[in-house]
């Protein structure tokens with residue numbers, strides 16, 4: 001049995017940032033991650049924040065890793081966690097043995113929602129994140145020319161990354177609209193969300209005119225009179241009036257069937273054609289990877305603004321379960337900078353849990369919680385336009401929970 | 411060639427070449443990459459054939475969540491190609507369609 005004061009599951013931006021803070025509080029910290037490199041989803045990220053200024057996730061990951069190692073953190077890679085349990089202390093079962101700890105931080109990040117489109121099991125069809133990791137982490141292209149299904153901040157950012165690596169993008173399309181999928185949006189709703197992508201798609205918004213996107217009627221008109229060739233961003237055509245109904249190929253992807261649609265997502269049977277490509281990326285959005293929190297017995301709430309079911313937590317990253325903390329995308333889908341500051345808060349909270357309170361730690365915690373709000377307000381990438389509202393909902397739910405459990409005790 | 415050796419922002423990479431085997435055929439990989447990346451760089455996209463239907467499957471999520479890329483590595487089955495580092499001399503096998511003697515009343519298909 002291995003032992004530490006703090007075990008952290010996930011070496012992404014949240015987990016590594018937390019590890020650094022806890023270690024600086026003097027705690028013995030072990031970080032577990034199943035991938036062979038530290039950094040989590042940071043590794044694939046490459047965004048131009050301002051002209052010529054790049055957010056290079058690999059550099060960020062290297063910096064965090066170095067800081068963590070220099071602070072005395074133990075990092076175990078290639079280690080998959082498959083069970084956690086609270087006995088006297090937390091017990092974490094992994095592919096490489098068992099760890100025991102006083103505090104446990106879940107920083108497992110997010111996963112991509114699958115979108116089952118006809119033909120999606122063909123080799124050459126992959127999630128958009130898969131293409132990002134292949135291209136930027138492994139430096140292997142997913143193909144020569146591809147179609148992207150799903151118009152959202154992630155596909156816009158990754159389309160640009162693929163283009164930088166010399167991969168041609170035939171176009172970005174709306175997913176086939178299916179009422180039965182709860183979280184699906186109509187083309188009109190997706191267009192409404194374009195405002196949140198202002199940073200990634202400035203030329204698109206300039207052409208459509210963001211003022212036109214404000215009300216439903218003008219949005220419907222915008223789709224009705226949408227240019228047949230699509231409007232382009234960085235030379236990549238974006239099609240708000242078309243979907244991919246079927247991915248074709250026998251043993252590998254050979255192309256896709258494109259169909260025109262109206263603002264409600266209904267397919268126009270008479271306007272269908274075929275495009276030849278050698279890969280297809282699908283994006284159904286991101287959701288928090290929360291299974292371990294469920295195993296630990298943490299209560300959950302469905303908060304769509306945060307990306308799905310979220311483990312109950314407060315602003316200092318405590319859950320109601322003794323010694324269990326959360327940070328990063330497991331608490332809601334946001335960019336890596338938010339994950340980092342949440343990690344710092346969680347690291348400090350664990351320091352406080354083990355060492356007891358002090359003026360210094362309270363001040364740092366207060367500062368870190370404020371930093372999170374500031375970074376959110378300045379964020380260039382936002383996965384959900386109402387994320388702030390989602391965070392406020394969670395805050396209220398926590399307060400109610402505290403009140404109710406206090407009442408139950410009396 | 412589908413390797414990005416010179417990237418406009420990320421710069422150049424030069425990594426050591428190593429050899430491994432897919433279904434007993436020799437392939438080259440770069441040290442430090444995953445089995446999935448090495449196979450894609452060799453233009454191989456089919457990582458297994460579905461147990462029941464026999465349809466070809468490749469990577470889907472590439473970050474360990476979906477288990478679509480499971481292969482046999484040095485005798486161990488169900489290994490995720492996207493999470494496992496390729497090593498010199500490694501023997502990787504694609505999973506093949508399995509017999510289904512109890513389906514369709516035990517009759518030959």
Ligand SMILES: Cc1cc2nc3c(=O)[nH]c(=O)nc-3n(C[C@H](O)[C@H](O)[C@H](O)COP(=O)(O)OP(=O)(O)OC[C@H]3O[C@@H](n4cnc5c(N)ncnc54)[C@H](O)[C@@H]3O)c2cc1C
Nearest residue numbers: 010012013014034040041081108109129328329335336339
């Ligand atoms: C496919 C994908 C692409 C993304 N691209 C971008 C982008 O381009 N820009 C952006 O701003 N945001 C992006 N995001 C959002 C991203 O989640 C955040 O930016 C940030 O990386 C979240 O940090 P985190 O530390 O919470 O989790 P992550 O960075 O996801 O790190 C979690 C880590 O936990 C490990 N882990 C999970 N479960 C286990 C387990 N059971 N056992 C062991 N280890 C485990 C994982 O291997 C991973 O390394 C993306 C998310 C996904 C899923």
